[in-house]
Amino acid sequence: MFKHQFPFFANKPEQVYLDSAATTQKHESVIAAVNNYHSFSNATVHRSAYAIANEATQLYEEARTSVAALIACNNSSQIILNSGATESINTIAAGLHRDMLQGEKILILASEHHANILPWQQLSKRLGMSIDIVHLSKDGQFQQSEYEAFKRQLNESVAIVAMAHVSNALGNIYPVQSICYLAKQVKAISVIDGTQAIAHLPVNIEELACDFYVFSAHKMYGPTGVGVLFGRMELLENLTPLKLGGEMIRHVSFTDAQYQAPPLKFEGGTPNISGVIGLGAAAKFLSANLREIQNHEKRLYETLTSGLLQIKDLNLLGNLNPSGKTDVCSESIGLHSFVLKNHNLHDLAQLIYQQNIAVRVGHHCAMPLMQCLKVAGTMRVSIACYTTEADIQTFLDCLVNAIQQLKTGDDIKLQKIGSARKLGKQLDEDTKETANLPIAAKIRDAKGWDNQYRQLMLASKHLKILPVELRIDENAVFGCESELWITWCDERLCAYTQSKVVRGILALLLEKVDDLQNGSKQASTFDYFGYLTELNLSQFFSVGRKDGIQNAIAAIKNKLV
Ligand code: PLP
Helix, strand or coil: HHHHCCCCHHHHHCEEEECCCCCCCCHHHHHHHHHHHHHHCCCCCCCCCCCCCCCCHHHHHHHHHHHHHHHHCHHHHHHEEECCHHHHHHHHHCCHHHHCCCCCCEECCCCCCCHHHHHHHHHHHHCEEEEEECCCCCCCCCCCHHHHHHHHHCCCCCEEEEECEEECCCECCCCHHHHHHHHHHCEEEEEEECCCCCCCCCCCCHHHHHHHEEEEHHHCCCCCCCEEEEEEEHHHCCCCCCCCCCCCCCEEEECEECCCCHHHHHHCCCCHHHHHHHHHHHHHHHHHHHHHHHHHHHHHHHHHHHHHHHHCEEECCCCEEEEECCCCEEECCCEEEEECCCCCCHHHHHHCCCCCCCEEECCCCCHHHHHCCCCCCCCEEEEECCCCCCHHHHHHHHHHHHHHHHHHHHHHHHHHHHHHHCCCCCCCHHHHHHCCHHHHHCCCCCCCCHHCCCHHHHHHHCCEHHHHHHHHHHHHHECCCEEEEEEECCCEEEEEEEEEHHHHHHHHHHHHHHHHHHHCCCCCCCCCHHHHHHHHHHHHHHHHHHHHHHHHHHHHHEEEE
């Protein structure tokens, strides 16, 4: 319904974009606002009095007002404009001092984004505090029992409760209003990370009564590198600013300085003016359309949920109810996170990416959560206002096919042998001929992505698999998308990873090691990555996978010297 308002899709009509939790596409009004500023009003803000400088300052301050209106904040001086949620949380954690805090503990949820964990680790070290975790169910759900446990943990010993309004990894909507109320009762400071909520749920800062609320423009149809820190005025007045420099001061001598009042106190340096103006346009778009967006996303989420629930090998994580169904817990925004039994998600994603579908696989900057859920990562599918029923259907069809393809990948060889036997024949000449060919030759002969993919799947069966007892830290190769171990076993280099594509690549690499050693060439100095590139395999390397393969090559070389 909103798709035509996003120029990206006119330029890329074939793209199915289901990674809006990572960043959203940009609304036409945002692009126009940024462009107009650069084309007609480009000057810096708050410093000069000539016409375009006034114009720029006015546009910048209007954006602040639009952001305040979006979150129902009636004093725009409480809206600090900065580079995003990460900077906002860092500003809070670095700026708090002991006499602003009552208790000893920082309470966070198990599903927090790293941006809402690391700054608290620093603060806890600086002030000698401890961090307590509120846990989710084993499937990542936050329901009544988790809420009750949360309430018990939120007692007088808590100085700060820092939590997302919505989890970026799971989509869970948390009952922040009740939590902020309880936090106030025990005099704890509440910090709400609204980054994943702001484009999907109405946010009313007065009703929430939180102390801080933060978010980033790029998750709400605005530009990257710009965001918001809302704070209660007396806290902002006491908070030490993080960025010291131009325009955040009232008076400076060589030995001392007096700062401006908020918000300028926190906006040192030349700000991202065009970004802020774009953010203002995004805030206006959301204020005007949020109800409609919410209903639209809810409908799509229901289609997505029922489609995913029909796929029996998936394990869906997190809350599964759309927003508005219950009063406090168990709701989700239009986002699903899941794992696939017995198969590697990166292998699955590779097949999905081939169909121009963007989804995200990984830990979603929530590594501690992945440890709690005992998964290496999840596949995350996230909906935005421009998502259509057709996008969801295309994704579901593609997912079913990809899973089928992964499963048949397991059976390709068996099927061939099986059907040949059934027909009372030997394996066909073709298979017989190629059966003894080196993996490299088969990959070189395979034309096109599909055939190379199939050859890698087949090659994966030739890898000498490392026994489970040797899959230990000592043999681990770090920095890979999936867990990977390589070491010697029975005088052969063996390896294991759940990814079949990577197993295929390893089989190819170890075949080359054998060749070089048999030919008494230097196996430990050979350019294996160049070899893979020459075989045209770089099309299988995402940025993450490329790093992993390079680490695996380094590990192999290490074992050879
Ligand atoms: N918090 C949450 C819940 C997020 O999803 C993200 C980004 O993924 C962040 C914080 C960090 O946002 P940014 O990188 O824009 O600062």
